[in-house]
Amino acid sequence: MASAPPLLELVGVACGYGTRTVLEDVSFTVGAGEILCLLGPNGVGKTTLFKTLLRLLPLRAGTLRVGGEDCAGWSARRFAQAVGYVPQAHSAPFPFVVRDVVAMGRAARLGVFGSPSCADMAVVDQALASLSIAHLAGRPYTEISGGERQLTLIARALVQGARVLVMDEPTSNLDYGNQIGVLDLVRDLAERDGLGVVMTSHDPNHALGYGARVATIGRDGAFAVGAPEVVITERYLRETYHVRSQVLCVPRPGGGEGRVCLPMGKEPASSCAGSV
Numbered sequence: 001m002a003s004a005p006p007l008l009e010l011v012g013v014a015c016g017y018g019t020r021t022v023l024e025d026v027s028f029t030v031g032a033g034e035i036l037c038l039l040g041p042n043g044v045g046k047t048t049l050f051k052t053l054l055r056l057l058p059l060r061a062g063t064l065r066v067g068g069e070d071c072a073g074w075s076a077r078r079f080a081q082a083v084g085y086v087p088q089a090h091s092a093p094f095p096f097v098v099r100d101v102v103a104m105g106r107a108a109r110l111g112v113f114g115s116p117s118c119a120d121m122a123v124v125d126q127a128l129a130s131l132s133i134a135h136l137a138g139r140p141y142t143e144i145s146g147g148e149r150q151l152t153l154i155a156r157a158l159v160q161g162a163r164v165l166v167m168d169e170p171t172s173n174l175d176y177g178n179q180i181g182v183l184d185l186v187r188d189l190a191e192r193d194g195l196g197v198v199m200t201s202h203d204p205n206h207a208l209g210y211g212a213r214v215a216t217i218g219r220d221g222a223f224a225v226g227a228p229e230v231v232i233t234e235r236y237l238r239e240t241y242h243v244r245s246q247v248l249c250v251p252r253p254g255g256g257e258g259r260v261c262l263p264m265g266k267e268p269a270s271s272c273a274g275s276v
C-alpha cells in the first residue's frame, strides 16, 4: 500500500521581495505528527519563507504541496482549512474577548455571510478547554498576558481544523515556564492529533528538545534539513552565531538520551563580522 503523502511539502522554492531573491532552492517535508523547527540568524529569511508558504508572498520558483496536492490553484478559503497560522502574540488593536478571537479561526469553515453556529462555538469552547484557558473566555484579549495571548492564538489556529500549523516563534516573549508549557503543548498536539508543525525559534535547545527534524538557514542563505543532533553541532553554532558552546548528551526522563546546548561565550568581536 502506498504511504500517505507528507502534510506539507516544499520543492525547490525560491522567495523574496521585488527584484531581490532572499532564499532559493528550499525543499522540505512535514509529516503527520512531526515538528520541523526552523533556525537561523536574524534577517536570513525565516519570516519571508513563512510568508511564502502561507501564500502571502508569491512563489518565485518551486512547488508548494499540501497533502500531496499542488495548492497553487486553491482558494484562500480552502488553503485556510488546511494550513493554520500562529503569529507572534502581539497586542491587538481592538479589545475582542478571547472567545471571539478564537471564534475568528472558524471563518474558513463558515458560509460567505455565515456567523458561527452553536456547533462552531462548541468547537471554540472545546479548544479553550483543551488549552486550559476556558477561564479566559470572557476576558479582553488586550488585557491578558503574553503567554495567555499565545495560547489564545494557538486555540484560534486549532479551531480552523487545519492539519498543518505554521508557528512564528511561538515562545517569544514568554517566561521560561510558559515556553516549556507551549512547546509541550505543541508536541502533544502533533503526536495526539497527527498535526504537522513548522515553527521558528531562536533557541537551539528548543530544536534539540522538540524538533523531530531541524531546518537551518545560514548567513549565506544555505538551507539544510536533518535530525537535530546532526544539524545542531558545536561547529554549526560557532560558524553561524559565533558562539562557543558544548552540545552535551543527557539522559531523558522517559529513557533514551537527548542533547542540550550549553553556550560558553561569544567569539571575539574580530571573528563576529556580520553577526547582529
Ligand SMILES: Nc1ncnc2c1ncn2[C@@H]1O[C@H](COP(=O)(O)OP(=O)(O)OP(=O)(O)O)[C@@H](O)[C@H]1O
Pocket: 017, 022, 040, 041, 042, 043, 044, 045, 046, 047, 048, 049
Ligand atoms: N517587506 C520587505 N521588503 C523587502 N525586503 C524585506 C522585507 N521584509 C524583509 N525584508 C528583507 O528580507 C531579508 C529577510 O528578512 P526576514 O524578515 O525574512 O528575516 P528573518 O530570518 O525572519 O529575521 P528575524 O529572525 O530577525 O525575524 C532581510 O534582509 C530583510 O531586510
